[in-house]
Amino acid sequence: MEIKKDLFSPLKAWKYAFKTPVSFPMEDIKDRPRESQDNARGFHINDLSKCIGCGACAEICPTEAIVMVKRKDLEEKEGEHPERPTMDYGRCCFCAMCVDICTSGSLKMSKAYVLNTPDPQKLYVMPEESFPAPGGDILGYDKTPESDLLDLKRAEMPAVAGAQAKKSFVEILKGYSMEQARAEAARCIGCEICVKTCPANMHIPEYIDAVWQGDLAEGLAQMYKTNPLPGICGSICTHKCETVCAIGKRGEPVAIRWLKRYIVDNAPEAMYEEVLMAPVSKPGQGRVAVVGGGAAGLSASYYLRTMGYQVDLYEAKPLVGGVARYGVPAYRLPDERLNKDVELLEKIGVKFLVNTKVGQDITLDALHDQYDAVFLASGLPQSRALKLENGDHPDVRYAMPFLAAARDYQRGAGEMPDVAEKAVVIGGGNVAFDVARTILRLQQKKYGHSHVSLVSLETRDILPADLEEIEEGEAEGLRCHCGFGPQGIELFQGKIRGLNTVKCLSVFDEKRNFCPVFDPEQKGMIEGSQVYVAVGQMNEHTYFTPEHLERIALKGGKVQVDDWGQVKGAPWLFAGGDIVHGPDMIHGIADGHKAARGIDVYLQSRSETA
Amino acid sequence: MSEVKLFFGPQHPGMHGNASVHLYVEGDTVKKARLVPGMLHRGFEKSMENHTWMGNVALIPRVCVAEPDINEMVFAQGVEAIAEIDIPERAHYIRMIIMEMTRILAHMMSLGAISSPTGLYTVNHWMQADRNDMMDIFEEITGHRVYHMYIVPGGVRRELPPGIEKRILDYFTEFERRIPEYQALVFENPTILARLKDNILLPAEVVWELGVTGIGMRSAVGKPYDVRKVTPYARYDQVEFEVPVATYSDAYTRSIFKVIEIKESIRIIRQAFDMMPGGKVNVKMAAGNALKWTVPKGQTYSAVESARGEFGYYIVSDGKTQPYRIAVRGASFPQGFLGVERYMPGVRLDDAPLWYDTMGVCTPEIDR
Ligand code: SF4
Ligand code: SF4
Ligand code: SF4
Numbered sequence: 001m002e003i004k005k006d007l008f009s010p011l012k013a014w015k016y017a018f019k020t021p022v023s024f025p026m027e028d029i030k031d032r033p034r035e036s037q038d039n040a041r042g043f044h045i046n047d048l049s050k051c052i053g054c055g056a057c058a059e060i061c062p063t064e065a066i067v068m069v070k071r072k073d074l075e076e077k078e079g080e081h082p083e084r085p086t087m088d089y090g091r092c093c094f095c096a097m098c099v100d101i102c103t104s105g106s107l108k109m110s111k112a113y114v115l116n117t118p119d120p121q122k123l124y125v126m127p128e129e130s131f132p133a134p135g136g137d138i139l140g141y142d143k144t145p146e147s148d149l150l151d152l153k154r155a156e157m158p159a160v161a162g163a164q165a166k167k168s169f170v171e172i173l174k175g176y177s178m179e180q181a182r183a184e185a186a187r188c189i190g191c192e193i194c195v196k197t198c199p200a201n202m203h204i205p206e207y208i209d210a211v212w213q214g215d216l217a218e219g220l221a222q223m224y225k226t227n228p229l230p231g232i233c234g235s236i237c238t239h240k241c242e243t244v245c246a247i248g249k250r251g252e253p254v255a256i257r258w259l260k261r262y263i264v265d266n267a268p269e270a271m272y273e274e275v276l277m278a279p280v281s282k283p284g285q286g287r288v289a290v291v292g293g294g295a296a297g298l299s300a301s302y303y304l305r306t307m308g309y310q311v312d313l314y315e316a317k318p319l320v321g322g323v324a325r326y327g328v329p330a331y332r333l334p335d336e337r338l339n340k341d342v343e344l345l346e347k348i349g350v351k352f353l354v355n356t357k358v359g360q361d362i363t364l365d366a367l368h369d370q371y372d373a374v375f376l377a378s379g380l381p382q383s384r385a386l387k388l389e390n391g392d393h394p395d396v397r398y399a400m401p402f403l404a405a406a407r408d409y410q411r412g413a414g415e416m417p418d419v420a421e422k423a424v425v426i427g428g429g430n431v432a433f434d435v436a437r438t439i440l441r442l443q444q445k446k447y448g449h450s451h452v453s454l455v456s457l458e459t460r461d462i463l464p465a466d467l468e469e470i471e472e473g474e475a476e477g478l479r480c481h482c483g484f485g486p487q488g489i490e491l492f493q494g495k496i497r498g499l500n501t502v503k504c505l506s507v508f509d510e511k512r513n514f515c516p517v518f519d520p521e522q523k524g525m526i527e528g529s530q531v532y533v534a535v536g537q538m539n540e541h542t543y544f545t546p547e548h549l550e551r552i553a554l555k556g557g558k559v560q561v562d563d564w565g566q567v568k569g570a571p572w573l574f575a576g577g578d579i580v581h582g583p584d585m586i587h588g589i590a591d592g593h594k595a596a597r598g599i600d601v602y603l604q605s606r607s608e609t610a
Numbered sequence: 611m612s613e614v615k616l617f618f619g620p621q622h623p624g625m626h627g628n629a630s631v632h633l634y635v636e637g638d639t640v641k642k643a644r645l646v647p648g649m650l651h652r653g654f655e656k657s658m659e660n661h662t663w664m665g666n667v668a669l670i671p672r673v674c675v676a677e678p679d680i681n682e683m684v685f686a687q688g689v690e691a692i693a694e695i696d697i698p699e700r701a702h703y704i705r706m707i708i709m710e711m712t713r714i715l716a717h718m719m720s721l722g723a724i725s726s727p728t729g730l731y732t733v734n735h736w737m738q739a740d741r742n743d744m745m746d747i748f749e750e751i752t753g754h755r756v757y758h759m760y761i762v763p764g765g766v767r768r769e770l771p772p773g774i775e776k777r778i779l780d781y782f783t784e785f786e787r788r789i790p791e792y793q794a795l796v797f798e799n800p801t802i803l804a805r806l807k808d809n810i811l812l813p814a815e816v817v818w819e820l821g822v823t824g825i826g827m828r829s830a831v832g833k834p835y836d837v838r839k840v841t842p843y844a845r846y847d848q849v850e851f852e853v854p855v856a857t858y859s860d861a862y863t864r865s866i867f868k869v870i871e872i873k874e875s876i877r878i879i880r881q882a883f884d885m886m887p888g889g890k891v892n893v894k895m896a897a898g899n900a901l902k903w904t905v906p907k908g909q910t911y912s913a914v915e916s917a918r919g920e921f922g923y924y925i926v927s928d929g930k931t932q933p934y935r936i937a938v939r940g941a942s943f944p945q946g947f948l949g950v951e952r953y954m955p956g957v958r959l960d961d962a963p964l965w966y967d968t969m970g971v972c973t974p975e976i977d978r
Contacts, residue, residue, distance in 0.1 A: 005803060060664070062661055062662075186897045212902060
């Protein structure tokens with residue numbers, strides 16, 4: 001290699017002595033540091049009102065620099081923890097993984113990079129909207145869709161398509177495969193925000209983690225700790241947990257309910273039995289009567305039995321299950337799924353006394369005499385009536401008896417209900433959709449085509465029914481007329497021609513009280529020769545005698561109980577489920593669990609004082 | 611004359627990183643050299659087993675401070691090989707640009723390090739000032755100047771910021787203008803040449819004996835062994851570049867090779883920008899959120915060409931959220947560990963730092 005050597009060459013560097021230096025004086029670094037580049041990963045900033053305290057940032061931090069600190073000024077709210085992240089800048093390596101995973105999107109980084117202090121305590125900072133250092137109010141790094149460390153999209157659930165679905169009562173959702181379930185479970189960050197909102201406080205992150213680990217037995221055990229009816233719940237729970245799920249802040253919430261169903265569907269029978277039997281004690285002294293075989297009654301029976309009580313469950317109908325058996329259509333909850341939950345209860349020794357209506361076949365007082373305690377969970381078997389012109393016409397039907405008849409027909413225990421070729425359903429809740437979609441299927445069977453209109457006061461965006469009900473219903477050809485009030489029933493030659501409606505302008509007043517406002521000018525008629533009313537359910541406490549009612553408080557028809565389900569004025573009597581909290585399956589399950597513990601405490605204390 | 615024991619590092623202007631070499635000197639000549647590791651040891655390899663696959667992205671760049679991205683690249687490539695992930699085409703080109711930029715940064719650092727043993731600090735000041743501008747570019751792309759944490763399993767962490775292509779190309783146009791100035795300052799400078807030329811030789815036998823790769827090997831044995839050429843990764847098989855070789859490896863050759871390689875790297879970067887397609891920059895490495903990412907059971911050896919030679923990770927996964935084992939093949943391990951003990955003896959005391967620098971040693975990749 002040819003090498004040039006020249007003593008004067010290096011002197012060319014002298015020209016730089018006359019140029020502005022690229023470096024800058026030391027004194028400036030602390031107070032007037034050079035501004036970082038865009039995207040700089042400087043000290044954190046966090047919008048504390050948007051942050052939900054989920055702790056995902058702390059979980060991912062590779063240097064364990066984040067501690068979740070409880071804020072006394074924040075109250076316990078649904079959908080968030082009253083904690084906020086605090087960074088230890090003695091540890092933080094500014095990798096920004098916390099930013100990339102932040103569920104709420106509140107955590108970002110500023111351009112500040114100078115924190116100069118002799119006091120190590122000052123290195124602990126709970127970032128707020130601006131960081132107290134130069135550049136701390138300028139946004140540096142924020143996540144982009146590519147850098148997101150969450151998985152915002154749900155694993156797809158295989159389902160029967162709408163046109164096909166309405167031809168039968170076959171269950172629409174097919175359930176996850178193992179790969180799908182594991183992929184879905186891997187979306188959960190284990191923050192427990194959902195647990196607070198679930199009425200039964202189910203151990204959600206634990207059983208989701210069990211799915212992810214492929215440990216079905218652990219998943220089942222976790223579920224049975226708080227919910228003995230996972231089969232039912234896995235299909236039709238109102239999944240309040242999902243509405244608050246942290247992943248739902250920016251994406252689709254974790255499919256908690258479907259994962260529950262996955263465990264139930266896939267755990268082998270023997271494993272099921274083993275897990276379920278594990279906590280069951282031998283029958284002891286106490287005897288408890290449970291009135292009503294719905295979710296609350298079944299749940300109470302399970303926990304009472306595990307605690308060692310003898311349990312007799314009284315059910316008015318031929319089969320236990322309540323709404324799950326006689327209300328919810330089979331395409332949402334097939335009998336087999338329900339049977340599985342119920343059979344296991346029988347196996348652990350709960351005695352079912354069916355076709356026995358308390359208040360008619362046996363009195364409440366008789367139960368009081370024969371048992372140490374009574375749990376009342378008789379549900380809301382009656383449909384709420386609607387005052388309408390010609391509302392007493394025989395072709396005006398009510399939701400609850402219709403759904404029960406349809407369900408009986410599906411299991412071969414009754415005639416097909418006589419649905420007309422064109423029908424109108426009034427109501428906007430899940431029950432109304434159950435009615436409408438059941439009619440669709442029956443029409444399809446009977447006539448080969450279907451025509452059902454659904455009329456609701458609420459507009460589509462505020463319909464109380466679940467979105468999936470609405471979407472599936474529409475896919476099946478349901479005609480939704482949202483935002484109309486029923487006026488009266490139009491008759492022609494003694495037969496129903498249709499439902500007269502007026503436009504509903506608003507449903508609630510400013511205080512969110514039910515107070516519909518109509519525009520009488522905007523009238524219409526929706527055709528149909530049958531009208532089904534599905535505007536709510538009512539209880540039926542025929543078992544309360546006037547003497548009972550002197551002592552027992554009812555408020556708006558609801559039985560008043562304490563935190564443990566104990567009825568005020570009758571210590572031997574506990575109540576729960578729909579008669580206490582209104583219609584909601586998971587609330588019923590939670591009530592059953594609570595009442596079981598309440599009864600246990602009551603009977604223990606009684607035997608101690610005796 | 612009696613032997614004197616001297617400490618070269620961990621605190622020493624001529625030392626690269628926190629290594630310590632005990633020098634036993636007689637007169638001006640080093641008689642014995644002992645590397646004393648552990649000055650920097652943070653148990654990187656063990657630590658990797660305790661971090662999630664993504665969490666490791668924050669840890670591994672530290673295995674070579676001057677050239678951190680090679681760690682991200684071997685790690686990402688290895689994970690992708692085990693998990694059989696195909697990454698988007700665009701990501702390959704972005705990775706190549708990042709890898710060449712970091713090579714240039716590393717070469718500038720070691721060229722700058724000629725300054726302290728030769729007494730011409732201007733070289734280092736210039737090099738650091740030029741590195742500074744490139745680190746600013748890195749900060750804009752990745753968020754940080756030194757530890758970029760940008761190349762991740764599945765691609766790169768985020769899209770390039772708008773306008774960065776111009777900023778990078780402008781930078782290199784200016785840098786190329788400066789190369790003759792460096793040339794004049796260093797390689798035409800008789801004082802420096804006197805220290806580099808025919809000094810600190812690396813004979814071919816030593817290359818074979820120790821397993822030296824990179825510039826050391828190429829300058830000594832005349833073979834273009836370069837991982838980018840022999841087992842091309844990213845899209846190195848799509849771009850044109852030369853690998854300089856020689857059969858006489860003195861400190862001068864090894865230094866001037868760095869300048870040549872910088873020019874070739876710039877060539878690669880220009881081509882990469884021309885050829886880079888649009889589209890996505892990453893795919894998720896596994897289902898779910900990063901806390902739950904797993905890599906299927908398997909093992910692989912993944913290697914890249916670093917500024918000092920072949921740099922590799924041997925990665926073993928047992929299917930969990932964290933690696934089962936990662937072993938690092940530090941590119942400078944052969945010369946930086948055994949080489950120091952066997953072949954530093956014999957040099958003059960004032961050449962010891964030059965030996966360390968021009969042999970290409972990055973301490974943390976030895977002391978990992
Ligand atoms: S930037 Fe990285 S190290 Fe710092 S708090 Fe966030 S996750 Fe932890
Ligand atoms: S991940 Fe985001 S929302 Fe969750 S605690 Fe951290 S900063 Fe708050
Ligand atoms: S399901 Fe959602 S809310 Fe519940 S622990 Fe998982 S991420 Fe958190």
